[in-house]
Amino acid sequence: xxxxxxxxxxxxxxxxxxxxxxxxxxxxxxxxxxxxxxxxxxxxxxxxxxxxxxxxxxxxxxxxxxxxxxxxxxxxxxxxxxxxxxxxxxxxxxxxxxxxxxxxxxxxxxxxxxxxxxxxxxxxxxxxxxxxxxxxxxxxxxxxxxxxxxxxxxxxxxxxxxxxxxxxxxxxxxxxxxxxxxxxxxxxxxxxxxxxxxxxxxxxxxxxxxxxxxxxxxxxxxxxxxxxxxxxxxxxxxxxxxxxxxxxxxxxxxxxxxxxxxxxxxxxxxxxxxxxxxxxxxxxxxxxxxxxxxxxxxxxxxxxxxxxxxxxxxxxxxxxxxxxxxxxxxxxxxxxxxxxxxxxxxxxxxxxxxxxxxxxxxxxxxxxxxxxxxxxxxxxxxxxxxxxxxxx
Numbered sequence: 146x147x148x149x150x151x152x153x154x155x156x157x158x159x160x161x162x163x164x165x166x167x168x169x170x171x172x173x174x175x176x177x178x179x180x181x182x183x184x185x186x187x188x189x190x191x192x193x194x195x196x197x198x199x200x201x202x203x204x205x206x207x208x209x210x211x212x213x214x215x216x217x218x219x220x221x222x223x224x225x226x227x228x229x230x231x232x233x234x235x236x237x238x239x240x241x242x243x244x245x246x247x248x249x250x251x252x253x254x255x256x257x258x259x260x261x262x263x264x265x266x267x268x269x270x271x272x273x274x275x276x277x278x279x280x281x282x283x284x285x286x287x288x289x290x291x292x293x294x295x296x297x298x299x300x301x302x303x304x305x306x307x308x309x310x311x312x313x314x315x316x317x318x319x320x321x322x323x324x325x326x327x328x329x330x331x332x333x334x335x336x337x338x339x340x341x342x343x344x345x346x347x348x349x350x351x352x353x354x355x356x357x358x359x360x361x362x363x364x365x366x367x368x369x370x371x372x373x374x375x376x377x378x379x380x381x382x383x384x385x386x387x388x389x390x391x392x393x394x395x396x397x398x399x400x401x402x403x404x405x406x407x408x409x410x411x412x413x414x415x416x417x418x419x420x421x422x423x424x425x426x427x428x429x430x431x432x433x434x435x436x437x438x439x440x441x442x443x444x445x446x447x448x449x450x451x452x453x454x455x456x457x458x459x460x461x462x463x464x465x466x467x468x469x470x471x472x473x474x475x476x477x478x479x480x481x482x483x484x485x486x487x488x489x490x491x492x493x494x495x496x497x498x499x500x501x502x503x504x505x506x507x508x509x510x511x512x513x514x515x516x517x518x519x520x521x522x523x524x525x526x527x528x529x530x531x532x533x534x535x536x537x
Contacts, residue, residue, distance in 0.1 A: 154203060157189040158213060165221045170497040172221075176336040178296050178328070182224055183260060193255045195232045200248065201255035207373065207447060208440035211380045218384025219391065222504045223337035225384060227294040229377045233370075234261035234302045240367045241314060241356035250300075250316060262298030262319060262326075264343045266291045267312055267535050272305040272345055274313050282352055285315065285345040295319065295326045296339040302356075303345065312361065312535065315350045323348035334503030361535055365458040366451050368533035369443070372458075372465045376443060378512070379436050379468045382476035382505055386429050389476075389501035393483035394422075396491045396498075412488075421486045428475035435471045439464040459530030466517045466531060473514045476505040 165182055172179060186192060195210045196202020210232055217225035238250050253259060272287035285305045295301060298319045305313055319326065323346040330341035362368060400412040409415040442461045446453050480502035484491060491498055520531040 152209075154189075154191060154194060154205070154213070157191060158216070161185050161189050161191070162216065162220050165217075165224060169221045170495070170500065173223075173336055173497050173500045176331060178339050179224060179337045180297055182221075182337075183227065183297055186224070186228060187258050187260060191228065192231055192258065192260060195235060196251045196255060200251040202251065206444045208437075208444050211377060211440060214377060215380040215384040215387070218381045219388035221337075222381055222385050222388070222508070223335050225381055226335060226338045226508075229381065230263050230293050231261045233374055233377060234263060234265075234300075236373055237265070237302055237314070237370055238316070238356065240370045241360050241363075243358050246316070246353070246356065254300075257299065259299040260294070260297065262292065262295035262301050262339075264289045264292040264295055264301045264303040264345075265314060267304050270306050272303070274305045274307040275347070277349055280349060280351070283313070283315075283350040283355070285317075285348045285350055287345055289343045289345065291340050292326070292343040293338045293340040295343050296328060296341070298326075301343070303343070303348075305345070314356045314361065316354045316356065317348065317350060321348055332507055334500070334505075334507035362533060364451055365453045365455045365533070366446075366449070368458055369446060369453075369461070371533070371535060372443065372461055375469050375512070376436070376439055376465045378508065379432070379439070379465070379472040381508060382469075382472035383429060383432050383436060385501055385505040385508075386425075386432070386472075386476035386479040389480040389483045389498075390422075390425050390429065392498055392501065393425075393479075393487050393491075396487040400488065400490075412486075418486045421482060425479045425482070428478050432468065432471040432475040435464075435468040439468040456530075458533065462531040462533070463521065463524050466521055469512075470514050470517050470521065473505075473509045477502075477509060480505050 164185060191213070193202040194205045194213065195207065198204040211229070214225050214229040217228055235251060235254065239247055266289055269290045272285055272289050275284040275286055277284045285303060287305065289303065301317050301319050303315050303317055307313060317324070325344040327342040327344065330339050359367060397412055397418060403409045403412045403415050407415045412418055442464045446457055446461045449457065483498070483501070523529045524531070
């Protein structure tokens with residue numbers, strides 16, 4: 146993973162994480178919108194991390210940006226999700242938009258401190274595109290589910306389908322007339338991602354707000370967008386697993402009495418406990434290394450830009466899928482088995498240590514890993530790389 150000890154964003158990141166950690170368990174119980182914690186992100190300057198320096202950003206490579214996502218997920222995976230999806234929206238503009246759109250959106254994000262939200266779930270086809278003949282534009286009309294980070298956002302990327310079934314993606318201010326962001330996200334995990342519903346009631350979209358030049362799937366480079374979304378999830382899964390491991394370690398080392406049948410003087414010397422930690426380390430370290438390789442390939446592909454070939458994109462797709470499968474399995478394993486080494490006292494409700502499992506369980510259902518395994522099997526057996534789509 147990236148070395149960041151001397152980077153300008155290290156101190157702001159550490160300050161944010163320290164404050165998040167103090168309230169993570171309580172906020173998991175409360176759910177709702179983390180207004181204060183989102184404000185910390187705005188003030189930290191981290192929202193400009195992936196924006197190129199020519200637009201006023203820090204110009205960090207994706208490997209660095211996502212390494213920070215991983216570190217955030219160790220502490221609070223909901224806020225790591227929101228931070229990552231902010232940068233995913235900015236990447237979407239860079240991949241799908243015209244130069245003028247890119248320049249405006251990225252430079253204004255730096256100047257205004259915009260926080261981007263997501264209303265771009267293309268699997269939900271209930272939002273339609275209608276003609277707005279009076280203004281020579283379009284109207285978005287309908288409901289959109291799983292809109293992570295839309296609440297308390299400044300700008301949205303929104304998607305809708307026209308009468309011919311074509312996907313259109315638009316940039317719009319969140320406070321535009323006709324947009325209502327509902328406070329209806331109440332899941333067992335990822336409880337502060339605000340991944341609820343956005344209602345569009347004949348929302349006006351100007352032609353220059355559509356990301357259709359070059360647009361989705363227009364080139365192998367544009368097809369990096371879903372791969373970035375996938376590898377973001379890999380980093381979140383690993384971060385959750387690492388957070389669970391640290392919480393388990395703290396609990397184990399704090400214990401003074403071993404299990405009655407143990408010959409060890411303290412739990413930290415019990416051979417079975419030690420063996421569990423060995424399993425945890427192997428699972429997470431393997432996932433980390435696979436993720437690191439995926440990011441090396443992704444950064445190289447991103448630098449290639451429009452010169453990126455389909456075969457090069459395919460190599461990235463295989464690496465990303467491999468990292469995601471390993472990260473999902475590792476995160477689920479550690480978040481579940483952590484209780485084998487922490488004992489009954491660790492199930493105290495106030496600790497909310499189950500949040501690690503609940504968070505990774507909810508998140509890994511976003512895209513069932515069985516389908517990623519099938520893609521990798523087809524690659525291993527038949528040499529067929531995963532086909533590009535908007536979803537994976």
